[in-house]
Amino acid sequence: MNRSSVPLSVAAVRRERFVFARHTTYGLGGEAKCAYFPKTLKQAVCVYDYLKSSGVDFFAMGCGSNLLVSDGGYNGAVIVTTRMKGVYRTARDKIFCRAGTTVGSLLQYCKTRGFSGLEYLASIPATFGGITCMNGGAAGKFIGDDITYVKFYDGKIRLISKENCKFGYKYSTMRDINGLILGAEVKITPETPAEVEEKISHYSALRSRQPRGRSCGCVFKNPPQCSAGKLIEAAGFKGFSIGGAKVSEAHANFIINDGGTAADVRALIKKIKTDIFSAFGVLLEEEVVYIGEFDDKTYG
Numbered sequence: 001m002n003r004s005s006v007p008l009s010v011a012a013v014r015r016e017r018f019v020f021a022r023h024t025t026y027g028l029g030g031e032a033k034c035a036y037f038p039k040t041l042k043q044a045v046c047v048y049d050y051l052k053s054s055g056v057d058f059f060a061m062g063c064g065s066n067l068l069v070s071d072g073g074y075n076g077a078v079i080v081t082t083r084m085k086g087v088y089r090t091a092r093d094k095i096f097c098r099a100g101t102t103v104g105s106l107l108q109y110c111k112t113r114g115f116s117g118l119e120y121l122a123s124i125p126a127t128f129g130g131i132t133c134m135n136g137g138a139a140g141k142f143i144g145d146d147i148t149y150v151k152f153y154d155g156k157i158r159l160i161s162k163e164n165c166k167f168g169y170k171y172s173t174m175r176d177i178n179g180l181i182l183g184a185e186v187k188i189t190p191e192t193p194a195e196v197e198e199k200i201s202h203y204s205a206l207r208s209r210q211p212r213g214r215s216c217g218c219v220f221k222n223p224p225q226c227s228a229g230k231l232i233e234a235a236g237f238k239g240f241s242i243g244g245a246k247v248s249e250a251h252a253n254f255i256i257n258d259g260g261t262a263a264d265v266r267a268l269i270k271k272i273k274t275d276i277f278s279a280f281g282v283l284l285e286e287e288v289v290y291i292g293e294f295d296d297k298t299y300g
């Protein structure tokens, strides 16, 4: 990417040095070629179009709370959505949330106005775009159930209906298309601010025993009818470590970065997968998203 050929509107939101370790909850990962921090819809579209036309690999990220980026970094560009913030009401029982809004800000907005229905997201360290892409959720509820449509850019602005998002377990159509989630409309139920606050406190309390330390939350998806954490615990992995990557004592589906490298985390993931398959005949599948080069495979 020759700097002189970058359009002015794109150059204005470009950052040359982007170290993933500073922008992911794992605190791991090398550098990207560069990063873009669009704020407006126009800037996001310009950045996307520019990257598409320049043939550079790129992907969108939010808080980096579900990413394991290789120590060698990523040979491409990143569109970081965290400046694309804002929430507004679209109907009596619906709001539109822009992709870079954090879950915390969204819930603060809902609490102030007495909009209920999304409290189960409390304390998830994510952007709204990230949680939509992953169909994230907690306590048996998932954001895909509350979304009416997603606003998406892939060279064209599209309003993708809930049905066409095909929300499934940690899945949405948007995961298979290298585009940009710009935001989404979600249903809410009017209640009093006090009632909303109480529900947020309830869901936050449910998470109070979650492991401390740097992680990506749950590393593996739950296999059908069983819990990945319980299988990993049953195989005796709690407290087991490779280098500075350690299986949490509190929750075996969490791998904590305790001064390690992305390679340590990846090695631990591979060991867990191999041993769980030998012990139980179950092949665990990662929920964490890999970026960069691991074991001669390139992701992202």
Ligand SMILES: Cc1cc2nc3c(=O)[nH]c(=O)nc-3n(C[C@H](O)[C@H](O)[C@H](O)COP(=O)(O)OP(=O)(O)OC[C@H]3O[C@@H](n4cnc5c(N)ncnc54)[C@H](O)[C@@H]3O)c2cc1C
Residues within 6 Å of the ligand: 025, 059, 060, 061, 062, 063, 064, 065, 066, 067, 081, 099, 124, 125, 126, 127, 128, 129, 130, 131, 132, 133, 134, 135, 136, 137, 138, 174, 179, 180, 181, 182, 215, 216, 217, 218, 289
């Ligand atoms: C302590 C902890 C607890 C967690 N608890 C939960 C939980 O209870 N439930 C849960 O579901 N998850 C949980 N997670 C995992 C994580 O927060 C979610 O997967 C979340 O959805 C990731 O959001 P993000 O903004 O950080 O996305 P990132 O991690 O930055 O990206 C995740 C994926 O979404 C894509 N993406 C992000 N934004 C966009 C966009 N605007 N357009 C297109 N693609 C995009 C990225 O390319 C990537 O593939 C937890 C993580 C941590 C660290």
